[in-house]
Amino acid sequence: MEITLCIESSALPYGVVLATTDGICYDSTLHEELAEIKDVAQLTRIALDASGLPASAIRRIIVNQGPGGTSSIRTGVAFANSLGYSLKVPVFPVNAFELMGFAAEMQWNCPAIVTVKSIKQQAYIGWFAAGRLRATHYGLPEAIIPDLIGDLPTLAVAGAHRESIKRLFPKKEIHDTNMKFGRASDMPRMEAIWSTRATMYPSFVIPLTEQSSLFENPQP
């Protein structure tokens, strides 16, 4: 059996999902007793054992590369990189904007603003529409989001600033996903986004931060 391991470690509960071509066979977030475990390796071992699978059954790894809680994202990425290296299987990064934007668009069938908290009131901001990430910014949400949204009458919001975005635009139709963080269980069906990003050593995944090139040249 060929297994896809999906890792989302930006916040508790960490999500570890095992999936086959038939669908998800294990999702750690459905197990309340695992909600406080801050150990991706332990969750992966639990998932494999519960599914009766060896680690060698893993054929690919999908991991959230952030942005997000810096140490927790690094935890998932470091584990994914070294497991991919040791098993000689590809690691596919998806970012937090894609992870939440994809779920928002699936839920509400409209473009989505996704935000992730940073320091000093700053935020990572992503604009997801028609199946892919269209723009990314780093800065103050109230300064950036009005230009991103423009005259668009309807949108969805996901991430850390959902309430403040709704307050900022009282006349727009804004759908709240109630998602603060991404879900590992969405990763398998995001193949159109991650499938071209196979990363094999000597390449490996680097967590996204405010210094990443994604935030160097804001797209229009």
Place this chain on the structure above:
Amino acid sequence: MKPYILGIESSCDDTAIAIVDEQGQVYASVVSSQATIHNQFGGVFPELAGRAHVASILPAVDQAMATAGITPQDLEAIAVTRGPGLIGSLLVGLNTAAGLGMGWNVPVIGINHLRGHLRSADLEEKRVEYPALLLLVSGGHTFLAHLQDEATIQLLGSTRDDSVGEAFDKVGRMLNLGYPGGPAIDKAAREGKDVIPFPRPMLHEGLEFSFSGLKSAVARYLDAEPSPVVANVAASFVAAAMDILITKCRKALKKYPVRSLVIVGGVAANSQLREHAAALCRKQGVKLCLPPTKWSTDNGAMIALAAWDYIRTGQMIPPQPTLQLSVSDY
């Protein structure tokens, strides 16, 4: 038993990987330094340290395995520092070790960084004769311990505030000598004279240390002195720091008769400490055990060698981060 252990050390600002056998022979040692990243801050910037570890750790593992010419099937275990250290840095090493262990089907053992340091004196060559006294002097730690053997350790006294290495880094920053401060201050001190009477905090109070007062005294002197002679400030600071360290060692040797004095940690590379310690040991009839400078600072080999002790004593500690650990802890 398989012949090698892969050691991973990422507790602070160096990503270090090594392959070591049970006798302490080192088949590969890779250290990826972050000094250029932290130099501009005059000390370690924890978030940037964590980021740099992610970028350097897999290439270091790959290079170490290739240099040693071994396969994962040759590994008895993967040993990884579990603490003390910076949490963001520790997590990269621990999770990397966990991924390698799972993929290669090799057990992973969490190692106390301090136990790694005390074993560094036996890398490549058996140097330590037991019982021994250990002085660990680094950027994160300053303490004296009694070693009955490799595994039986009693803490005798540690610093109540700054470590001596931290004092070197901070004084180095005050004197604009760059980071890390140790080598630069050592060099400057050799060109100056010990003419400033800096204090020796807690010099006569047991085997505990304190370096915060000495560091503050240097800061006050520099605030009050419009044209300080940097070399003289460095020489006077180093003289005070060495006086404290050597006095404590002398007291400990008097109280605990041992066969050797082991000095490890980054500050063990200080030339004046080496000279003064050699003189003390000659006088006391004790063997001085100083690892080569490359094993004094953080490295993966000391973690791997310590792991063999863990295996011998059945201490299969899980690779979980533990920020507070005493040297007597596994």
